[in-house]
Amino acid sequence: xxxxxxxxxxxxxxxxxxxxxxxxxxxxxxxxxxxxxxxxxxxxxxxxxxxxxxxxxxxxxxxxxxxxxxxxxxxxxxxxxxxxxxxxxxxxxxxxxxxxxxxxxxxxxxxxxxxxxxxxxxxxxxxxxxxxxxxxxxxxxxxxxxxxxxxxxxxxxxxxxxxx
Amino acid sequence: xxxxxxxxxxxxxxxxxxxxxxxxxxxxxxxxxxxxxxxxxxxxxxxxxxxxxxxxxxxxxxxxxxxxxxxxxxxxxxxxxxxxxxxxxxxxxxxxxxxxxxxxxxxxxxxxxxxxxxxxxxxxxxxxxxxxxxxxxxxxxxxxxxxxxxxxxxxxxxxxxxxxxxxxxxxxxxxxxxxxxxxxxxxxxxxxxxxxxxxxxxxxxxxxxxxxxxxxxxxxxxxxxxxxxxxxxxxxxxxxxxxxxxxxxxxxxxxxxxxxxxxxxxxxxxxxxxxxxxxxxxxxxxxxxxxxxxxxxxxxxxxxxxxxxxxxxxxxxxxxxxxxxxxxxxxxxxxxxxxxxxxxxxxxxxxxxxxxxxxxxxxxxxxxxxxxxxxxxxxxxxxxxxxxxxxxxxxxxxxxxxxxxxxxxxxxxxxxxxxxxxxxxxx
Numbered sequence: 001x002x003x004x005x006x007x008x009x010x011x012x013x014x015x016x017x018x019x020x021x022x023x024x025x026x027x028x029x030x031x032x033x034x035x036x037x038x039x040x041x042x043x044x045x046x047x048x049x050x051x052x053x054x055x056x057x058x059x060x061x062x063x064x065x066x067x068x069x070x071x072x073x074x075x076x077x078x079x080x081x082x083x084x085x086x087x088x089x090x091x092x093x094x095x096x097x098x099x100x101x102x103x104x105x106x107x108x109x110x111x112x113x114x115x116x117x118x119x120x121x122x123x124x125x126x127x128x129x130x131x132x133x134x135x136x137x138x139x140x141x142x143x144x145x146x147x148x149x150x151x152x153x154x155x156x157x158x159x160x161x162x163x164x
Numbered sequence: 165x166x167x168x169x170x171x172x173x174x175x176x177x178x179x180x181x182x183x184x185x186x187x188x189x190x191x192x193x194x195x196x197x198x199x200x201x202x203x204x205x206x207x208x209x210x211x212x213x214x215x216x217x218x219x220x221x222x223x224x225x226x227x228x229x230x231x232x233x234x235x236x237x238x239x240x241x242x243x244x245x246x247x248x249x250x251x252x253x254x255x256x257x258x259x260x261x262x263x264x265x266x267x268x269x270x271x272x273x274x275x276x277x278x279x280x281x282x283x284x285x286x287x288x289x290x291x292x293x294x295x296x297x298x299x300x301x302x303x304x305x306x307x308x309x310x311x312x313x314x315x316x317x318x319x320x321x322x323x324x325x326x327x328x329x330x331x332x333x334x335x336x337x338x339x340x341x342x343x344x345x346x347x348x349x350x351x352x353x354x355x356x357x358x359x360x361x362x363x364x365x366x367x368x369x370x371x372x373x374x375x376x377x378x379x380x381x382x383x384x385x386x387x388x389x390x391x392x393x394x395x396x397x398x399x400x401x402x403x404x405x406x407x408x409x410x411x412x413x414x415x416x417x418x419x420x421x422x423x424x425x426x427x428x429x430x431x432x433x434x435x436x437x438x439x440x441x442x443x444x445x446x447x448x449x450x451x452x453x454x455x456x457x458x459x460x461x462x463x464x465x466x467x468x469x470x471x472x473x474x475x476x477x478x479x480x481x482x483x484x485x486x487x488x489x490x491x492x493x494x495x496x497x498x499x500x501x502x503x504x505x506x507x508x509x510x511x512x513x514x515x516x517x518x519x520x521x522x523x524x525x526x527x528x529x530x531x532x533x534x535x536x537x538x539x540x541x542x543x544x545x546x547x548x549x550x551x552x553x554x555x556x557x558x559x560x561x562x563x564x565x566x567x568x569x570x571x572x573x574x575x576x577x578x579x580x581x582x583x584x585x586x587x588x589x590x591x
């Protein structure tokens with residue numbers, strides 16, 4: 001179950017990016033995304049666990065580059081979501097490999113896929129919503145609130161980084 | 165790099181890029197990642213409190229014997245979505261069946277029991293506990309918790325029952341036993357004739373002697389049989405026990421020490437054990453079943469070792485053994501051991517050497533067809549023979565044990581005492 005979802009996520013993510021780049025007329029990059037998908041799958045089956053993080057990084061950077069170059073945002077968004085799902089499921093599949101044959105992993109898989117599906121749907125929903133809702137004027141209090149939230153988040157990030 | 169950190173870096177990079185470039189679509193791209201992070205953090209388990217208990221089907225086992233390990237883990241904290249349990253196996257034990265690692269979901273208050281079977285070589289094994297890894301729903305927050313579940317397993321050396329081990333130390337203890345005490349009294353062995361004393365049993369009167377010397381009655385005196393102090397010295401020096409390609413004769417020495425200790429304790433003697441290896445492992449002398457357990461536990465722990473201080477046996481601390489008591493030295497022996505052993509004998513100790521034959525042991529796994537091996541084997545055999553003969557000439561009893569033969573057979577041949585009725589028949 002997880003393996004099928006993982007393969008579909010990787011294909012979905014890379015294909016979305018390839019499609020977005022192709023629609024923008026940069027077809028040359030599409031083949032690289034397909035190659036990334038193949039490499040990711042090979043790395044998964046060869047148990048190179050670190051590769052999924054590298055793949056996510058590449059996909060997000062590629063999506064950001066596409067957004068900057070004003071390629072179709074929906075494809076970039078779907079590519080990032082596919083990468084996120086692939087990254088999550090790669091790690092989940094690795095964790096499942098620790099289970100003993102008698103462990104009931106089917107129920108765990110079902111619950112995890114449900115949850116990840118909800119997260120992905122929520123993320124895509126929010127992102128699509130943000131594409132269509134534009135706030136031209138932001139109240140000062142809201143802007144300050146958002147700024148504080150950003151500072152708080154950055155602080156947490158710095159604290160997290162200092163641990164490593 | 166942790167998953168949450170990677171995702172945070174990506175998210176904040178997108179957000180900051182969006183803010184700096186005043187480009188809302190970067191923020192749009194970050195939103196799925198934000199949703200993932202938020203949900204992951206919000207659903208993280210609040211507190212992890214696990215408790216575990218362990219049950220072993222046996223606490224004393226023989227080498228290679230299967231032992232069932234049952235572990236029950238109870239969740240006393242909040243519900244755990246993903247819990248990876250791994251029972252930390254002591255080094256040396258191997259899992260024969262079942263699994264010591266499990267992945268599961270454990271509700272609050274719930275418990276999970278798993279079992280597996282282990283086996284291993286001689287040794288004392290301490291189970292400490294379980295390594296657990298708790299993941300939240302999206303595995304963003306991982307915590308590793310060590311849950312204590314102690315247990316001890318002793319894999320004891322194989323014990324060959326040996327009967328009638330004859331030792332004759334000069335000095336015995338006051339309690340009745342089986343060792344001739346070189347003193348007249350009640351016993352089974354004839355010791356001498358003395359004048360009849362009032363109170364002597366009538367059947368002890370030696371009528372033949374009394375008839376010859378008519379002025380008095382004479383009575384037979386028998387040799388008292390008592391228990392003795394025995395110190396077993398197990399030689400654990402690497403240089404005498406370990407051979408090329410990881411072969412070791414030490415297991416046989418341990419087996420011999422266990423069997424001799426068991427036999428001597430069964431005879432009622434006070435037995436102590438000294439492991440002579442990296443350090444001196446001293447098991448204080450004692451009697452009976454409890455002492456046998458102590459010695460077997462010490463032998464289960466016994467390992468070969470190297471030490472500059474104890475590289476020669478001349479540093480055997482003789483003050484641990486009562487004067488003129490019995491010392492059983494279990495060792496494959498090397499040439500340098502001759503002098504210290506003779507010195508022990510000269511100090512009045514009765515010394516018995518049990519020596520698993522290292523030459524035959526080493527030759528058993530070397531290529532028999534090789535001329536060099538055959539020649540070296542012959543030379544070493546002669547050297548050993550000379551060494552053993554010199555020991556015997558110093559009145560040291562030697563059991564030369566070819567480890568292919570069962571130990572009890574060898575001991576019976578060399579040390580057993582002929583039953584009284586057979587001796588009376590003159591055999």
